[in-house]
Amino acid sequence: MNDTNRNSDKPIVSIQQVHKSFGQLEVLKGVSLDVKKREVICIIGPSGSGKSTLIRCINALNSIDSGSITVEGIEVNSPNLDKLALRKKVGMVFQQYNLFPHKTALQNVMMAPIKVLKQPVSEVEKRARKLMNRVNLQGKEDSYPGELSGGQQQRVAIARSLAMNPDVMLFDEVTAALDPETVKEVLLAIKDLAQSGMTCILVTHEMGFAREIADHIYFTDRGVIVEHGPPATFFTQATDPRTKEFLSQIL
Template sequence: MNWTPDQPIVSLINVHKSFGAFEVLKGISMDIMKGEVVCIIGPSGSGKSTLIRCINALNDIQAGSISVEGQEVHDDNLDKLALRKKVGMVFQQYNLFPHKTALQNVMMAPLKVLKQNKVEVEERARALMKKVRLEGKENSYPGELSGGQQQRVAIARSLAMNPDVMLFDEVTAALDPETVKEVLVTIKDLASEGMTCILVTHEMGFAREVADHIYFTDKGVIVEHGPPATFFDNAQDARTREFLGKVL
């Protein structure tokens, strides 16, 4: 496992995933380089969320290979905690602890899982709250925050583990239109700082603006992929063009 930064930080080779008899991923391959921002788009039920859940071993796979920094993710001997420290994930639902303040939510994993020093963890958590533009909300409980603010706390919580890769699974899907922008701005900031980001998203304008590469999936396969300019303005596949015609 001698991974070097000139190799893909995340690599998927011919990945197959089924739930019972239903095959959700039918041979997905992609390479993501360090610092790259990749957006995965496609109709509902095309396997996008399953795909990124396989990257941090929340879902197992039936065939193929997924590696992060050269480490095979679906190796039986893999330390999943070590993997999830490297690969942060933010979900559509914020899953914050309602009885903990925003700051306590951000501090929990480094304290409980990584057993880090409380003073250092708090200092970093406060810096992360500032980073996601929530300075002054440290002592607010989730119920006192808007959906967009809760989602930014969830992003800060994921960043508290110091990941090398961030996965975002339709993180704006449950938000009102006014709060979507503040979450997207936060992700854009991370991307501009060089964080490797893999996003499943319906926000096409955002994908065009921040992505280095777009993948369009349908019925468990990658139909087409390319840099945003080529992908949006000169899609080659009829299925891609049909999808873009509906969403743009």
């Protein structure tokens, strides 16, 4: 996974001095970070520290007040942003699966490429079946979301995002709503994706998982990045008191 050429690439995602407020509440206070191609970044921190807001800004689900975000040269904060062009490049999986309950798992995976990208049904179906296999759901193609466990639904949601062939995948606390026994299968699907070279940005509270798959960990608190580093040093040599306190509570 640790590709030696990775550091020579310019960032695929660049976040520079981003500020974001909701009313009087300033949620992001000048956040900057770069993500290189094929890199896996984990963002951790207490609830309300701005993690989910930050990754929603990358996908233009939240606008920013100042600063800049670019994804493969697309200025996300531009007033002329083509959101479709951006979302072809950036897939996102949420805490809630948001599947269409009246569509089968396979139909859920196929919808966006057919409706949004106008790709031929036969081609999309072939790819969707491969993606169902990839997230270990072979045999569940014709099941409806209500017939699937939470972990299976979340893996359908991952396959659905992958069906758009994104260059970057965003994961926002995707295991938070799952039963403990189904968390592992979702994390395995993400791990497979990361190891295949997909650029991934994850907001997660699964510390063991973050330590295992991340190239770089960012700790946020009260809207700022307090500390960051590779897992090997981040978890054992944190220097900021806020980071140490957070890690002492969860490790």
